[in-house]
Amino acid sequence: MAAQAQVVENKQVILKGYVDEVPKETDMEMKVSKLELKPPSQGSSAILVKNLYLSCDPYMRGRMRDFHGSYIPPFVPGKALEGFGVSKVIYSDNPNFKAGDFISGFTGWEEYSLILKTDQLRKIQPDDQVPLSFHVGLLGMPGFTAYAGFYEVCSPSKGEYVFVSAASGAVGQLVGQLAKLHGCYVVGSAGSKEKVDLLKNKLGFDEAFNYKEESDLGAALKRYFPQGIDIYFDNVGGEMLDAALLNMRIHGRIAICGMVSQQSLSNPKGIYNLFCLISKRIRMQGFLQSDYLHLYSRFLELVSSYYKQGKIVYIEDMNEGLESAPSAFVGLFHGKNVGKQIIRVARE
Amino acid sequence: MAAQAQVVENKQVILKGYVDEVPKETDMEMKVSKLELKPPSQGSSAILVKNLYLSCDPYMRGRMRDFHGSYIPPFVPGKALEGFGVSKVIYSDNPNFKAGDFISGFTGWEEYSLILKTDQLRKIQPDDQVPLSFHVGLLGMPGFTAYAGFYEVCSPSKGEYVFVSAASGAVGQLVGQLAKLHGCYVVGSAGSKEKVDLLKNKLGFDEAFNYKEESDLGAALKRYFPQGIDIYFDNVGGEMLDAALLNMRIHGRIAICGMVSQQSLSNPKGIYNLFCLISKRIRMQGFLQSDYLHLYSRFLELVSSYYKQGKIVYIEDMNEGLESAPSAFVGLFHGKNVGKQIIRVARE
Numbered sequence: 043m044a045a046q047a048q049v050v051e052n053k054q055v056i057l058k059g060y061v062d063e064v065p066k067e068t069d070m071e072m073k074v075s076k077l078e079l080k081p082p083s084q085g086s087s088a089i090l091v092k093n094l095y096l097s098c099d100p101y102m103r104g105r106m107r108d109f110h111g112s113y114i115p116p117f118v119p120g121k122a123l124e125g126f127g128v129s130k131v132i133y134s135d136n137p138n139f140k141a142g143d144f145i146s147g148f149t150g151w152e153e154y155s156l157i158l159k160t161d162q163l164r165k166i167q168p169d170d171q172v173p174l175s176f177h178v179g180l181l182g183m184p185g186f187t188a189y190a191g192f193y194e195v196c197s198p199s200k201g202e203y204v205f206v207s208a209a210s211g212a213v214g215q216l217v218g219q220l221a222k223l224h225g226c227y228v229v230g231s232a233g234s235k236e237k238v239d240l241l242k243n244k245l246g247f248d249e250a251f252n253y254k255e256e257s258d259l260g261a262a263l264k265r266y267f268p269q270g271i272d273i274y275f276d277n278v279g280g281e282m283l284d285a286a287l288l289n290m291r292i293h294g295r296i297a298i299c300g301m302v303s304q305q306s307l308s309n310p311k312g313i314y315n316l317f318c319l320i321s322k323r324i325r326m327q328g329f330l331q332s333d334y335l336h337l338y339s340r341f342l343e344l345v346s347s348y349y350k351q352g353k354i355v356y357i358e359d360m361n362e363g364l365e366s367a368p369s370a371f372v373g374l375f376h377g378k379n380v381g382k383q384i385i386r387v388a389r390e
Numbered sequence: 391m392a393a394q395a396q397v398v399e400n401k402q403v404i405l406k407g408y409v410d411e412v413p414k415e416t417d418m419e420m421k422v423s424k425l426e427l428k429p430p431s432q433g434s435s436a437i438l439v440k441n442l443y444l445s446c447d448p449y450m451r452g453r454m455r456d457f458h459g460s461y462i463p464p465f466v467p468g469k470a471l472e473g474f475g476v477s478k479v480i481y482s483d484n485p486n487f488k489a490g491d492f493i494s495g496f497t498g499w500e501e502y503s504l505i506l507k508t509d510q511l512r513k514i515q516p517d518d519q520v521p522l523s524f525h526v527g528l529l530g531m532p533g534f535t536a537y538a539g540f541y542e543v544c545s546p547s548k549g550e551y552v553f554v555s556a557a558s559g560a561v562g563q564l565v566g567q568l569a570k571l572h573g574c575y576v577v578g579s580a581g582s583k584e585k586v587d588l589l590k591n592k593l594g595f596d597e598a599f600n601y602k603e604e605s606d607l608g609a610a611l612k613r614y615f616p617q618g619i620d621i622y623f624d625n626v627g628g629e630m631l632d633a634a635l636l637n638m639r640i641h642g643r644i645a646i647c648g649m650v651s652q653q654s655l656s657n658p659k660g661i662y663n664l665f666c667l668i669s670k671r672i673r674m675q676g677f678l679q680s681d682y683l684h685l686y687s688r689f690l691e692l693v694s695s696y697y698k699q700g701k702i703v704y705i706e707d708m709n710e711g712l713e714s715a716p717s718a719f720v721g722l723f724h725g726k727n728v729g730k731q732i733i734r735v736a737r738e
Contacts, residue, residue, distance in 0.1 A: 112669045279664065292461075298667045312660020316627065319646045319676030321461045326674045328667030 052077040054122040054152035055367050061106040064375050069106070070123070070368040077154050081133040088158045089139050091129035093149055094390065096364075097178035098371045098383040099125060099212070100300055113330060123151040126178045128166070130390060136160050144168065146177035151367055153387060171350050174390075179382040180349065180356040181342060183331060184212035187299060189341040190334035192220050195297040195327050196273045200225035203267055205286060208277035209250065210237040210357065212382035213299060216345070217275045218247050219354045226273070229266045231282065233377040240380070244355060259285035275299065280311040287315035290322050298328040357381030400425040402470040403499035403715050409454040412723050417454070418471070418716040425502050429481040436506045437487050439477035441497055442738060444712075445526035446719045446731040447473060447560070448648055461678060471499040474526045476514070478738060484508050492516065494525040499715055501735060519698050522738075527730040528697065528704040529690060531679060532560035535647060537689040538682035540568050543645040543675050544621045548573035551615055553634060556625035557598065558585040558705065560730035561647060564693070565623045566595050567702045574621070577614045579630065581725040588728070592703060607633035623647065628659040635663035638670050646676040705729030 054073045061069045082088035102125055105117045117123055127149040131139050138160070139145060147163035149155045157163065166177050179185060191213070192198060204221040208214045209230025218241070221228045229249040230241045241250035249266050256262040263271065263285055270291035276283050277300045286296065318324060348354045359379040361370040367385045374383055402421045409417045430436035450473055453465045465471055475497040479487050486508070487493060495511035497503045505511065514525050527533060539561070540546060552569040554562045557578025566589070569576045577597040578589045589598035597614050604610040611619065611633055618639035624631050625648045634644065666672060696702045707727040709718040715733045722731055 283664075298664070300668070312662055313664055314660055316631075316646070316661055316676075319674070320648070320678065321459075322676065323678055323681060324676050326667070328664075328670065328672050330668065330671055333671060 048079040049076055050079055050154065051075075052152055052154045053364050054150065055364060056121065057106060057117045057119050057123055059119045060108040060116070061103075065103055065106060065372050067368045067372050070371075072365060072368075079132060079154070082135040082156060084135060086158065087136045087160060088156055089131050089136050089145075089160060089163075090133040090154065090156050091131050091145065091149060092154055093127050093129045093152065093387045094144075095128040095175045095178055096149070096151055096367060096385040096387055097126040097182065097184075098367070098374055098379070098385065099184065100374055102371070103375070113332075124148055125151060126183050127387075128174050128177050129155065129157075139163070139165065144174060144177075146182055151364070153364060169346075172346060175358060175360070175384050175386070176349075176356065178384060179212055179358060180216065180354075181345060184382060185216050185345055185356075186334070186338060186341050187331040188213045188216035188220060189345065190331050190337060191275060191297045191299050191329055192217050192224075194334055194337070195329045196275065196295050198224050198226060198273055202226050202272035203269065203291070204228045204273045204275065205263065205267065205271045205289075206230045206247075206275045206277070207253075207282050207286075208232065208300070209247065210240050210245065210381060211277060211379070214275070214277050215241075215245050215357060215381065216354070218245055219348075221273075222246050222248075223348065223353060231262075234380075237380060240357060244357070253282065260288045263289040270294070273297075280313075284313050284315045287313075287318040287324070290318060290324050292322050294322060294324045296324060296326040298326060359383045361385050363387070396427045398425055398427055398502065399423075400500055400502050401712050402501075403712060404469065405454060405465045405467050405471055407467045408456040408464070409451075413451055413454060413720050415716045415720050418719075420713060420716075427480060427502070430483040430504060432483060434506065435484045435508060436504055437479050437484050437493075437508060437511075438481040438502065438504050439479050439493065439497060440502055441475050441477045441500065441735045442492075443476040443523045443526055444497070444499055444715060444733040444735055445474040445530065445532075446715070446722055446727070446733065447531070448722055450719070451723070461680075472496055473499060474531050475735075476522050476525050477503065477505075487511070487513065492522060492525075494530055499712070501712060517694075520694060523706060523708070523732050523734070524697075524704065526732060527560055527706060528564065528702075529693060532730060533564050533693055533704075534682070534686060534689050535679040536561045536564035536568060537693065538679050538685060539623060539645045539647050539677055540565050540572075542682055542685070543677045544623065544643050546572050546574060546621055550574050550620035551617065551639070552576045552621045552623065553611065553615065553619045553637075554578045554595075554623045554625070555601075555630050555634075556580065556648075557595065558588050558593065558729060559625060559727070562623070562625050563589075563593050563705060563729065564702070566593055567696075569621075570594050570596075571696065571701060579610075582728075585725075585728060588705060592705070601630065608636045611637040618642070621645075628661075632661050632663045635661075635666040635672070638666060638672050640670050642670060642672045644672060644674040646674060707731045709733050711735070 056073045128146050131143040144166040145163045204226045206214045206217050210232045218228045230247045231253045238250045238252050241247040274286040274296045359381045364387050404421045476494050479491040492514040493511045552574045554566050556562045558580045566576045576595050578595045579601045586598045586600050589595040622634040622644045707729045712735050
């Protein structure tokens with residue numbers, strides 16, 4: 043076959059070694075290897091894909107540590123990182139996928155990937171109204187995290203007061219919009235004037251504030267929620283969580299999502315206001331979207347439909363080229379991204 | 391009426407002023423006033439009672455602070471403390487109670503009390519098999535806290551691994567026994583060899599340990615729960631809560647009860663391991679028994695019946711005389727009490 047003859051260069055983002063502190067660009071390096079584009083060996087069920095979009099997600103930091111007790115194993119130093127992506131199938135030995143299909147799911151941080159573990163990949167139904175990149179954002183893991191966290195963990199009711207931290211991020215921006223559509227009053231926090239403007243003017247939050255301009259987070263929340271908070275969707279942990287605890291209403295709910303897990307292993311930050319849990323009878327719950335996958339098709343239908351009706355928007359921060367991946371990823375931990383951080387590796 | 395002529399001495403335990411630190415005996419003082427034993431004024435709906443048993447409960451410490459944002463207002467300096475008690479009605483202007491009735495509910499830390507707020511008092515159905523004092527312990531607020539917390543907050547299943555701190559205390563001893571009756575494996579922690587022996591030999595816990603003998607609480611829990619903890623009934627907060635977080639199983643539940651609220655206002659202790667909430671999808675919930683009062687009669691029936699069948703026991707630490715109340719109360723915060731701390735003010 044002619045295809046067997048085609049050898050391409052395959053750029054990769056390699057993890058150099060385990061990382062204990064906040065990740066730096068120098069923790070990763072670019073490497074170029076050769077790859078023969080040919081059908082996977084028969085019976086392997088593998089697929090060979092060209093990666094189009096890669097998702098930069100904060101949870102990946104946990105995989106850079108030499109810690110095996112988590113829900114997902116660490117990366118392997120010397121090998122390409124992996125994460126959620128949108129890819130196009132080139133060759134398939136798997137009856138569920140054929141050449142030309144677009145898929146979303148775990149892939150490598152490289153131009154081409156041979157994917158052996160295909161059971162959690164999703165075939166994307168082509169839809170002119172929905173950008174392909176949305177399948178790692180609005181319609182992917184972050185969007186589903188927002189959906190499952192808000193509806194299943196926060197038990198929202200119309201008219202309730204909702205606070206979202208990291209509100210313009212991949213998860214937060216959808217939480218806020220779902221809460222608005224649910225009839226809640228929604229305030230978001232973010233780390234720059236630009237993000238605060240987006241929250242108020244584009245994402246439809248009732249109010250938003252820049253936490254970096256607040257010397258007392260508890261007082262800031264008191265100002266935005268004089269009546270208290272019913273639901274806190276926590277994307278950051280630390281001081282903001284402590285401040286929110288002080289401002290919760292009776293029978294409030296706190297969904298613990300995302301970055302608190304990142305902060306804690308190497309740089310623990312104490313939480314001092316858990317006494318509020320008792321007097322206010324607060325339920326605080328950690329969750330992973332993967333526990334709710336039975337709801338995924340319902341989510342996809344609802345959120346796609348909201349998007350097509352113009353009821354929600356989704357902001358992406360799109361970096362061009364695999365070479366930009368290390369700095370884009372590192373930027374997540376410094377609030378550099380505005381909206382969902384994505385790497386465009388290739389156009390179809 | 392002859393009764394109007396009877397004037398008695400009424401000993402009282404007075405709060406001298408607000409207390410920020412751990413309460414000391416000198417924060418309270420004994421006072422003797424005169425009281426005319428006569429029917430309450432007509433239309434007042436009040437009752438005049440003789441107090442028989444008073445309950446020493448850790449939550450009372452919160453009422454010694456000048457803090458009005460809690461679920462219950464502070465005590466008034468210069469006046470008698472109040473708390474749960476068992477009392478005998480002497481005079482009643484209330485159709486629900488008559489002279490000679492035994493009641494449980496809020497009363498004063500004094501020999502006789504004029505109770506104006508009677509809507510939450512309960513009439514005790516006389517029962518030779520059940521000591522009157524149980525109505526502030528096993529069958530009162532602490533027992534109901536154990537019942538509501540275990541069944542309603544912890545969502546227990548047969549075969550699950552349950553850890554109870556302050557396990558020989560007023561609440562913990564019943565939690566552990568209910569968990570055993572539910573088919574769980576139960577380990578308790580306490581602060582002395584005597585208490586550990588009680589847990590293992592009298593209260594039927596599978597295992598128990600003295601936390602004061604453990605230099606590393608996380609390692610101790612790992613030893614007793616090599617497979618991890620499904621349910622942690624937390625009566626203490628602080629370091630034990632942090633250690634339990636590290637040892638929880640996936641989808642574990644933590645009921646936050648009692649003293650964590652006491653520690654935090656004046657002497658905050660940071661919690662560092664909340665990152666476990668996410669990877670293990672833990673639900674952590676504060677609660678107050680008062681939210682579950684619709685279940686009280688069901689509780690009373692179940693727990694009385696268990697007791698009468700000999701399926702549970704209940705350990706009381708009974709002090710004699712109102713004069714012993716300040717030291718008994720202060721002892722709670724130093725682990726002096728063995729079992730539920732009660733003051734016998736008078737025999738019927």
